[in-house]
Ligand SMILES: Nc1ncnc2c1ncn2[C@@H]1O[C@H](COP(=O)(O)OP(=O)(O)OP(=O)(O)O)[C@@H](O)[C@H]1O
């Protein structure tokens with residue numbers, strides 16, 4: 509089996525705190541993987557290591573075949589990363605934000621224009637292309653953040669709580685985008701605190717105190733007759 513994300517005993521410590529503890533994870537290309545766990549569980553730390561931004565203390569991981577320790581530059585071409593507080597330029601327009609992020613990669617002008625056009629259509633932002641970002645609603649800003657993170661056509665998109673504080677209709681629309689990307693073979697790695705979003709993932713992993721408690725499909729977790737919320741609570745009480 510060809511896994512696009514594969515970690516082996518991936519570990520990050522801060523002094524005495526083990527933020528991520530011997531994480532072993534395998535994710536297939538085109539899957540939507542949901543990473544669930546309470547505040548401080550180690551979700552963002554894991555993402556930062558998988559993006560090649562943060563060095564692990566122990567263990568390793570391969571992203572799209574590239575080692576996170578010595579091929580982090582290659583990884584940056586393969587991934588898009590929507591951080592928990594993504595940096596949009598408030599005084600620039602939607603189009604200008606996309607152009608700025610595209611300019612960080614080595615892309616031709618034609619590719620950039622084509623990608624931006626497709627993203628504006630996909631995210632239903634075409635008629636807001638010339639709007640100044642600070643005038644946009646929170647939901648539209650989140651959508652634009654996703655657009656900026658995928659303007660270079662990455663194969664994997666990491667999204668750290670992209671739907672936090674977003675209204676239900678905007679969230680539903682964002683999930684339509686994630687499903688569309690997944691159908692195109694793009695892998696989505698997403699963190700969320702919403703259980704109904706976890707239901708929409710192909711696979712989910714529960715992390716608590718830096719330890720991956722279990723990873724499986726939502727259907728398998730619910731085989732015992734429990735809701736995902738009950739499964740979550742049972743892992744957190746162990
Ligand atoms: N730079 C840092 N220095 C020291 N401790 C850190 C640092 N970054 C994270 N931590 C600690 O590591 C643990 C994991 O943090 P992390 O941000 O990965 O959690 P999280 O699951 O993303 O939480 P949240 O749901 O609140 O975003 C926490 O205890 C946090 O305080």
Ligand SMILES: [Mg+2]
Pocket residue numbers: 551552553592668
């Ligand atoms: Mg976090």
